[in-house]
Amino acid sequence: MFFSLVMLKAGSKKEVTVTFKPEEAKVTVSTAIFKFKEGEKITQKVLKMSGIGKFPFINASDEKINFDQLTVGQQETKHITLRNYSLVTSKFEIEKINDDGKDLSFALSQKSGDIAPGSSQKITVTYTPTQVGAFTSTQYEIRVVGGNVLKLVCSG
Amino acid sequence: MTSMNMTKIVECIPYNGLDFEYCAVKQVYTKKFTINNPLNSMVQFEVLLDTSDNACFDIEPRNGKLHLTFLNAYSDADYVFLFSYAQSWLQERSYRYF
Numbered sequence: 703m704f705f706s707l708v709m710l711k712a713g714s715k716k717e718v719t720v721t722f723k724p725e726e727a728k729v730t731v732s733t734a735i736f737k738f739k740e741g742e743k744i745t746q747k748v749l750k751m752s753g754i755g756k757f758p759f760i761n762a763s764d765e766k767i768n769f770d771q772l773t774v775g776q777q778e779t780k781h782i783t784l785r786n787y788s789l790v791t792s793k794f795e796i797e798k799i800n801d802d803g804k805d806l807s808f809a810l811s812q813k814s815g816d817i818a819p820g821s822s823q824k825i826t827v828t829y830t831p832t833q834v835g836a837f838t839s840t841q842y843e844i845r846v847v848g849g850n851v852l853k854l855v856c857s858g
Numbered sequence: 859m860t861s862m863n864m865t866k867i868v869e870c871i872p873y874n875g876l877d878f879e880y881c882a883v884k885q886v887y888t889k890k891f892t893i894n895n896p897l898n899s900m901v902q903f904e905v906l907l908d909t910s911d912n913a914c915f916d917i918e919p920r921n922g923k924l925h926l927t928f929l930n931a932y933s934d935a936d937y938v939f940l941f942s943y944a945q946s947w948l949q950e951r952s953y954r955y956f
Contacts, residue, residue: 715892716895718893719888719918720888720889720891720915720917721915721916721917721918722889722914723885723886723887723914724881724882724885725914730915732914734908736868736871737905737906747871749872749876752875752876753877753878753879754879754881755914756882757883758883789880790885792882793882793885819880848885849883
Protein backbone atom coordinates (compact mmCIF):
# COMPACT_ATOMS: atom_id res chain seq x y z
CA MET A 703 0.00 0.00 0.00
CA PHE A 704 1.20 3.48 -0.84
CA PHE A 705 0.69 6.30 1.62
CA SER A 706 0.42 10.02 0.92
CA LEU A 707 -0.61 13.00 3.03
CA VAL A 708 -2.04 16.38 2.09
CA MET A 709 -3.46 19.24 4.12
CA LEU A 710 -6.55 21.08 2.91
CA LYS A 711 -6.76 24.64 4.16
CA ALA A 712 -10.18 25.78 5.31
CA GLY A 713 -12.35 26.59 2.29
CA SER A 714 -9.70 25.43 -0.15
CA LYS A 715 -9.81 23.06 -3.11
CA LYS A 716 -7.37 20.43 -4.22
CA GLU A 717 -7.27 18.88 -7.66
CA VAL A 718 -6.58 15.17 -7.60
CA THR A 719 -5.10 13.51 -10.68
CA VAL A 720 -5.48 9.81 -11.24
CA THR A 721 -3.26 8.25 -13.91
CA PHE A 722 -3.52 4.88 -15.59
CA LYS A 723 -0.66 3.35 -17.53
CA PRO A 724 -1.41 -0.25 -18.53
CA GLU A 725 1.68 -2.41 -18.95
CA GLU A 726 -0.19 -5.38 -20.39
CA ALA A 727 -3.31 -6.06 -22.42
CA LYS A 728 -5.64 -6.97 -19.58
CA VAL A 729 -8.41 -5.68 -17.33
CA THR A 730 -7.11 -3.90 -14.26
CA VAL A 731 -9.24 -3.06 -11.24
CA SER A 732 -7.80 -1.31 -8.23
CA THR A 733 -8.93 0.71 -5.24
CA ALA A 734 -7.71 3.73 -3.32
CA ILE A 735 -8.87 4.69 0.14
CA PHE A 736 -9.27 8.40 0.84
CA LYS A 737 -9.05 9.11 4.56
CA PHE A 738 -10.11 12.57 5.76
CA LYS A 739 -9.24 13.91 9.21
CA GLU A 740 -10.72 17.00 10.78
CA GLY A 741 -9.34 17.14 14.29
CA GLU A 742 -10.42 13.86 15.83
CA LYS A 743 -13.06 13.11 13.20
CA ILE A 744 -12.05 10.59 10.57
CA THR A 745 -14.01 9.69 7.43
CA GLN A 746 -13.05 7.23 4.71
CA LYS A 747 -14.15 6.75 1.13
CA VAL A 748 -13.12 4.04 -1.30
CA LEU A 749 -12.42 5.00 -4.91
CA LYS A 750 -12.72 2.16 -7.40
CA MET A 751 -10.54 2.49 -10.49
CA SER A 752 -10.67 0.32 -13.57
CA GLY A 753 -9.23 0.21 -17.07
CA ILE A 754 -8.65 -2.18 -19.94
CA GLY A 755 -5.21 -2.32 -21.51
CA LYS A 756 -5.19 -2.96 -25.27
CA PHE A 757 -2.32 -3.33 -27.72
CA PRO A 758 -2.38 -0.63 -30.40
CA PHE A 759 -1.95 -1.99 -33.92
CA ILE A 760 -1.29 -0.09 -37.14
CA ASN A 761 -1.02 -1.52 -40.63
CA ALA A 762 0.55 0.18 -43.64
CA SER A 763 -0.88 0.04 -47.15
CA ASP A 764 2.61 -0.49 -48.63
CA GLU A 765 5.94 -1.69 -47.33
CA LYS A 766 7.90 -0.56 -50.39
CA ILE A 767 7.66 2.54 -52.53
CA ASN A 768 9.60 2.67 -55.78
CA PHE A 769 9.87 5.93 -57.67
CA ASP A 770 11.82 4.42 -60.62
CA GLN A 771 13.77 6.97 -62.65
CA LEU A 772 13.34 10.68 -62.23
CA THR A 773 15.28 13.62 -63.62
CA VAL A 774 17.42 15.57 -61.16
CA GLY A 775 15.58 18.74 -60.20
CA GLN A 776 12.16 17.19 -60.55
CA GLN A 777 9.94 16.00 -57.75
CA GLU A 778 7.47 13.16 -57.37
CA THR A 779 5.15 12.23 -54.55
CA LYS A 780 3.53 8.94 -53.51
CA HIS A 781 1.38 8.07 -50.53
CA ILE A 782 1.07 5.32 -48.00
CA THR A 783 -1.89 4.92 -45.68
CA LEU A 784 -1.54 3.89 -42.06
CA ARG A 785 -4.69 2.32 -40.63
CA ASN A 786 -5.37 1.73 -36.95
CA TYR A 787 -7.13 -1.63 -36.57
CA SER A 788 -7.09 -1.60 -32.77
CA LEU A 789 -9.66 -0.33 -30.27
CA VAL A 790 -7.36 2.35 -28.88
CA THR A 791 -5.74 5.50 -30.23
CA SER A 792 -2.32 4.56 -31.60
CA LYS A 793 0.68 6.84 -31.36
CA PHE A 794 3.33 6.31 -34.00
CA GLU A 795 6.82 7.60 -34.69
CA ILE A 796 8.71 7.24 -37.97
CA GLU A 797 12.49 7.07 -37.91
CA LYS A 798 15.03 6.77 -40.71
CA ILE A 799 17.19 3.74 -39.92
CA ASN A 800 19.82 3.41 -42.66
CA ASP A 801 20.85 6.93 -43.41
CA ASP A 802 24.28 8.51 -43.29
CA GLY A 803 22.72 11.97 -43.32
CA LYS A 804 24.11 12.87 -46.78
CA ASP A 805 21.24 11.81 -48.99
CA LEU A 806 18.15 13.94 -48.57
CA SER A 807 16.27 12.58 -51.59
CA PHE A 808 13.28 11.33 -49.60
CA ALA A 809 11.07 13.35 -47.30
CA LEU A 810 8.01 12.33 -45.32
CA SER A 811 5.05 14.62 -44.67
CA GLN A 812 5.06 13.70 -41.00
CA LYS A 813 7.27 11.84 -38.56
CA SER A 814 4.79 11.18 -35.76
CA GLY A 815 1.10 11.31 -34.97
CA ASP A 816 -1.97 9.80 -33.37
CA ILE A 817 -4.51 7.66 -35.20
CA ALA A 818 -7.95 7.15 -33.66
CA PRO A 819 -9.44 3.61 -33.55
CA GLY A 820 -10.61 2.52 -37.00
CA SER A 821 -9.17 5.62 -38.65
CA SER A 822 -6.35 6.07 -41.11
CA GLN A 823 -3.62 8.58 -41.81
CA LYS A 824 -2.10 9.37 -45.18
CA ILE A 825 1.67 9.92 -45.27
CA THR A 826 3.14 11.61 -48.31
CA VAL A 827 6.59 10.54 -49.47
CA THR A 828 8.38 13.06 -51.66
CA TYR A 829 11.28 12.01 -53.86
CA THR A 830 13.66 14.73 -55.01
CA PRO A 831 16.79 13.17 -56.60
CA THR A 832 19.94 15.20 -56.09
CA GLN A 833 22.61 13.10 -57.84
CA VAL A 834 22.64 12.01 -61.48
CA GLY A 835 22.62 8.24 -61.99
CA ALA A 836 22.49 7.45 -58.30
CA PHE A 837 20.17 4.77 -56.93
CA THR A 838 18.80 5.77 -53.55
CA SER A 839 17.21 3.46 -51.00
CA THR A 840 16.11 4.63 -47.59
CA GLN A 841 14.56 2.50 -44.87
CA TYR A 842 12.15 3.83 -42.30
CA GLU A 843 10.83 2.22 -39.16
CA ILE A 844 7.27 3.01 -38.12
CA ARG A 845 7.05 2.35 -34.39
CA VAL A 846 3.70 2.20 -32.64
CA VAL A 847 4.10 3.12 -28.95
CA GLY A 848 3.34 -0.06 -26.99
CA GLY A 849 2.47 -1.90 -30.20
CA ASN A 850 3.90 -3.25 -33.46
CA VAL A 851 6.79 -2.06 -35.63
CA LEU A 852 6.56 -1.65 -39.43
CA LYS A 853 9.23 -1.16 -42.08
CA LEU A 854 9.01 1.14 -45.07
CA VAL A 855 11.54 1.06 -47.88
CA CYS A 856 11.69 3.99 -50.30
CA SER A 857 13.79 3.68 -53.42
CA GLY A 858 14.37 5.61 -56.60
CA MET B 859 -19.98 9.11 12.89
CA THR B 860 -19.60 11.31 9.79
CA SER B 861 -20.69 14.93 10.22
CA MET B 862 -22.70 16.71 7.51
CA ASN B 863 -19.69 18.79 6.50
CA MET B 864 -17.39 15.81 6.27
CA THR B 865 -20.02 14.14 4.11
CA LYS B 866 -19.67 17.02 1.65
CA ILE B 867 -15.95 16.37 1.33
CA VAL B 868 -16.50 12.65 0.86
CA GLU B 869 -19.02 13.39 -1.92
CA CYS B 870 -16.17 14.95 -3.94
CA ILE B 871 -14.82 11.44 -4.55
CA PRO B 872 -16.51 10.06 -7.72
CA TYR B 873 -19.34 7.84 -6.45
CA ASN B 874 -19.17 5.38 -9.36
CA GLY B 875 -15.39 5.27 -9.34
CA LEU B 876 -13.19 6.04 -12.33
CA ASP B 877 -13.40 3.84 -15.40
CA PHE B 878 -10.65 4.49 -17.94
CA GLU B 879 -12.21 1.99 -20.41
CA TYR B 880 -9.96 0.96 -23.33
CA CYS B 881 -6.42 2.31 -23.04
CA ALA B 882 -3.35 1.63 -25.17
CA VAL B 883 -0.55 -0.31 -23.51
CA LYS B 884 2.42 1.86 -22.37
CA GLN B 885 0.47 5.09 -22.76
CA VAL B 886 -0.59 7.33 -19.89
CA TYR B 887 -4.21 8.37 -19.36
CA THR B 888 -5.38 10.84 -16.73
CA LYS B 889 -8.64 11.72 -15.03
CA LYS B 890 -9.10 14.56 -12.58
CA PHE B 891 -11.50 15.54 -9.84
CA THR B 892 -11.49 18.26 -7.20
CA ILE B 893 -11.81 17.90 -3.47
CA ASN B 894 -13.44 20.92 -1.81
CA ASN B 895 -13.06 21.67 1.86
CA PRO B 896 -16.23 23.55 2.91
CA LEU B 897 -15.24 23.47 6.58
CA ASN B 898 -13.88 26.32 8.66
CA SER B 899 -11.06 24.16 9.83
CA MET B 900 -8.17 22.41 8.18
CA VAL B 901 -8.69 18.91 6.87
CA GLN B 902 -5.93 16.41 6.41
CA PHE B 903 -6.35 13.76 3.78
CA GLU B 904 -4.43 10.61 3.14
CA VAL B 905 -4.53 8.28 0.18
CA LEU B 906 -3.94 4.59 0.54
CA LEU B 907 -3.38 3.17 -2.93
CA ASP B 908 -3.38 -0.51 -3.74
CA THR B 909 -0.12 -1.02 -5.62
CA SER B 910 -0.30 -4.81 -5.80
CA ASP B 911 -1.40 -4.79 -9.46
CA ASN B 912 1.92 -3.67 -11.00
CA ALA B 913 1.19 -0.05 -10.02
CA CYS B 914 -0.86 0.68 -13.15
CA PHE B 915 -2.73 3.40 -11.25
CA ASP B 916 -1.26 6.40 -9.54
CA ILE B 917 -2.75 9.31 -7.64
CA GLU B 918 -1.41 12.83 -7.19
CA PRO B 919 -0.86 14.70 -4.92
CA ARG B 920 1.37 12.33 -3.06
CA ASN B 921 4.03 12.71 -0.42
CA GLY B 922 7.14 14.70 -1.15
CA LYS B 923 5.16 17.93 -1.45
CA LEU B 924 5.70 18.86 2.17
CA HIS B 925 6.28 22.52 1.27
CA LEU B 926 2.63 22.75 0.26
CA THR B 927 1.56 21.26 3.55
CA PHE B 928 3.87 23.71 5.33
CA LEU B 929 2.51 26.71 3.43
CA ASN B 930 -1.06 25.64 3.95
CA ALA B 931 -0.43 25.46 7.69
CA TYR B 932 -0.23 29.29 7.83
CA SER B 933 -3.28 31.52 7.92
CA ASP B 934 -3.41 34.93 6.20
CA ALA B 935 -2.82 36.62 9.56
CA ASP B 936 0.34 34.56 9.98
CA TYR B 937 1.59 35.74 6.57
CA VAL B 938 0.96 39.42 7.52
CA PHE B 939 2.93 38.94 10.73
CA LEU B 940 5.80 37.13 8.98
CA PHE B 941 5.99 39.78 6.25
CA SER B 942 6.07 42.71 8.72
CA TYR B 943 8.66 40.87 10.80
CA ALA B 944 10.88 40.32 7.75
CA GLN B 945 10.45 43.96 6.70
CA SER B 946 11.51 45.29 10.12
CA TRP B 947 14.49 42.95 10.17
CA LEU B 948 15.64 44.20 6.75
CA GLN B 949 15.19 47.81 7.85
CA GLU B 950 17.23 47.21 10.99
CA ARG B 951 19.95 45.51 8.96
CA SER B 952 20.15 48.39 6.47
CA TYR B 953 20.53 50.92 9.37
CA ARG B 954 23.25 48.83 10.94
CA TYR B 955 25.38 48.04 7.88
CA PHE B 956 24.80 50.77 5.31
